[in-house]
Amino acid sequence: MEGETPKLDALRIETLTGPALLPHLKDLARLRIAVFREYPYLYEGDAAYEASYLARYCRDGGAVVLVRDGAAVVGAATCLPLAAENDVIREPFEDHGLDPARFFYFGESVLLPAYRGRGIGHRLFDAREAHAATWPGVAHACFCAVVRPGDDPRRPDGHRSLDGFWRRRGYVPYPDLVCHMAWREIGDAAACRHDLSFWIRPLSDTPLP
Numbered sequence: 001m002e003g004e005t006p007k008l009d010a011l012r013i014e015t016l017t018g019p020a021l022l023p024h025l026k027d028l029a030r031l032r033i034a035v036f037r038e039y040p041y042l043y044e045g046d047a048a049y050e051a052s053y054l055a056r057y058c059r060d061g062g063a064v065v066l067v068r069d070g071a072a073v074v075g076a077a078t079c080l081p082l083a084a085e086n087d088v089i090r091e092p093f094e095d096h097g098l099d100p101a102r103f104f105y106f107g108e109s110v111l112l113p114a115y116r117g118r119g120i121g122h123r124l125f126d127a128r129e130a131h132a133a134t135w136p137g138v139a140h141a142c143f144c145a146v147v148r149p150g151d152d153p154r155r156p157d158g159h160r161s162l163d164g165f166w167r168r169r170g171y172v173p174y175p176d177l178v179c180h181m182a183w184r185e186i187g188d189a190a191a192c193r194h195d196l197s198f199w200i201r202p203l204s205d206t207p208l209p
């Protein structure tokens with residue numbers, strides 16, 4: 001397998017909810033830790049945090065889109081009604097007078113590097129937008145992304161921002177709508193606080209907030 005281009009038609013991409021997710025949580029944690037080690041997240045994985053973080057997607061209307069190559073989980077994307085999200089993610093909306101019941105939150109999209117650049121990222125969004133659109137009262141999808149300075153010395157040569165991809169999918173940046181999460185970066189002894197700003201897209205003809 002190593003060195004070969006993965007065959008797209010061998011992949012299984014499906015949206016799982018509730019107890020169907022439980023057998024995959026360990027693989028999902030491993031995948032998140034592997035992908036988020038890269039710039040811009042530089043996350044030094046924490047297995048205990050992963051277990052509690054991922055459990056929330058098994059309830060309250062949450063879903064995970066899994067990409068499997070045979071038995072291996074090679075990609076995933078998570079989503080949950082914003083109203084069911086934790087305070088850190090929900091409160092910036094409330095502080096801006098935005099009703100969380102109108103939003104579906106997309107947690108992350110992660111795909112192993114060998115599988116990138118072939119349209120799977122689009123399918124991860126398609127599947128979550130389809131799931132979110134079934135949720136009563138929800139008018140918008142939203143997600144947040146870490147904010148890094150343009151001249152961050154840790155940015156690898158050739159790194160491409162995903163901003164263009166998100167804009168082309170209809171997401172609009174809200175730089176003042178920000179949440180804060182703490183994680184330990186690779187090489188650091190302690191966790192520090194990171195700013196993540198939100199992007200929003202209407203799921204129907206509802207205007208942007």
Ligand SMILES: CC(C)(COP(=O)(O)OP(=O)(O)OC[C@H]1O[C@@H](n2cnc3c(N)ncnc32)[C@H](O)[C@@H]1OP(=O)(O)O)[C@@H](O)C(=O)NCCC(=O)NCCS
Binds near residue numbers: 040109110120123168
């Ligand atoms: C986000 C991610 C899942 C996208 O997966 P993907 O399968 O490569 O995406 P696609 O092939 O569907 O391409 C999506 C867009 O990204 C662009 N793209 C392709 N390779 C890229 C790269 N190396 N860097 C940035 N953008 C890239 C493509 O131009 C495409 O945009 P377009 O179709 O509007 O032209 C994947 O890049 C990833 O896992 N990244 C690391 C984790 C991350 O940062 N996730 C986002 C925050 S949670």
